[in-house]
Amino acid sequence: MLGGIEAGGTKFVLAVGPSPDRIAARHTIPTRDPATTLAEAADWFAGRGAVKALGIGSFGPVELDRQSQRWGFITNTPKPGWADCNIVGYFDQALGVPVGFDTDVNAAALAEYAGAGGTGGGLAYLTIGTGIGGGLVLDGKPVHGIAHPEMGHIYPRRHPQDTDFAGVCPHHGDCLEGLASGPAIMARWGASLSELPADHPGHVMIADYIAQACHMLFASVAVGKIVIGGGVANTPGLIETVARRCRSLDAGYLPGGARHAVIRPRLGGDAGIRGAMMLAQVAARA
Numbered sequence: 001m002l003g004g005i006e007a008g009g010t011k012f013v014l015a016v017g018p019s020p021d022r023i024a025a026r027h028t029i030p031t032r033d034p035a036t037t038l039a040e041a042a043d044w045f046a047g048r049g050a051v052k053a054l055g056i057g058s059f060g061p062v063e064l065d066r067q068s069q070r071w072g073f074i075t076n077t078p079k080p081g082w083a084d085c086n087i088v089g090y091f092d093q094a095l096g097v098p099v100g101f102d103t104d105v106n107a108a109a110l111a112e113y114a115g116a117g118g119t120g121g122g123l124a125y126l127t128i129g130t131g132i133g134g135g136l137v138l139d140g141k142p143v144h145g146i147a148h149p150e151m152g153h154i155y156p157r158r159h160p161q162d163t164d165f166a167g168v169c170p171h172h173g174d175c176l177e178g179l180a181s182g183p184a185i186m187a188r189w190g191a192s193l194s195e196l197p198a199d200h201p202g203h204v205m206i207a208d209y210i211a212q213a214c215h216m217l218f219a220s221v222a223v224g225k226i227v228i229g230g231g232v233a234n235t236p237g238l239i240e241t242v243a244r245r246c247r248s249l250d251a252g253y254l255p256g257g258a259r260h261a262v263i264r265p266r267l268g269g270d271a272g273i274r275g276a277m278m279l280a281q282v283a284a285r286a
């Protein structure tokens with residue numbers, strides 16, 4: 001059996017199963033302080049019988065450099081109590097099995113890539129919710145540089161009707177997350193995107209910002225597919241508007257343009273946990 005943890009800022013999803021596409025049991029716990037949450041998770045796994053490896057897809061920032069002493073840590077997160085949390089070390093000790101580790105969005109990208117048949121020129125997974133994050137898989141592997149990508153913190157061009165909003169990112173103000181995340185939408189209009197009327201200009205504005213991020217990915221790393229998940233992405237019609245806007249931003253130039261796809265997660269809400277189990281599979285083989 002493989003174990004997986006999708007470690008999110010509001011909940012931890014736990015699962016065991018013989019393979020990533022066959023989940024035998026799953027359990028969700030709220031994210032409280034690390035001591036409580038990690039112990040609760042370890043107890044659940046202990047009650048499921050032996051797993052041969054565990055995979056963790058975690059909220060970040062995290063340390064992914066294998067050469068670092070702090071590999072497997074959640075690092076400078078603003079989430080109270082979780083900064084400098086050695087999440088891999090904890091489960092290494094508690095379960096005594098190999099632990100695979102990556103960001104929650106790289107895990108989700110891995111699962112969506114496999115779910116799409118593992119071909120087609122790479123895949124990016126964007127989540128648009130409380131924050132904006134992105135994972136990237138090229139040639140079947142999650143991409144890290146000296147750290148993991150932070151695609152939510154690029155600076156998009158301002159929408160012409162969005163001139164006086166400062167943005168909500170505590171670090172950058174009007175980066176993509178500062179302009180198009182759930183909290184940015186709430187700060188501008190006092191409602192979520194799905195609560196706004198269908199003809200509200202916010203729909204086009206938010207779609208434009210997300211489309212700029214997609215265009216950046218199509219143009220810079222030439223992925224074929226961009227999967228968009230997260231709470232804001234559930235707004236009816238949003239993904240379709242983003243896809244249209246992407247075509248318009250590209251204006252027929254990019255060589256892969258005919259094969260670009262902007263889609264919802266095929267695995268729905270399961271992409272993260274299945275990706276975590278894929279990380280376990282890799283760790284079991286290593």
Ligand code: ZN
Pocket residue numbers: 152153169170171172173175176177178
């Ligand atoms: Zn930012």
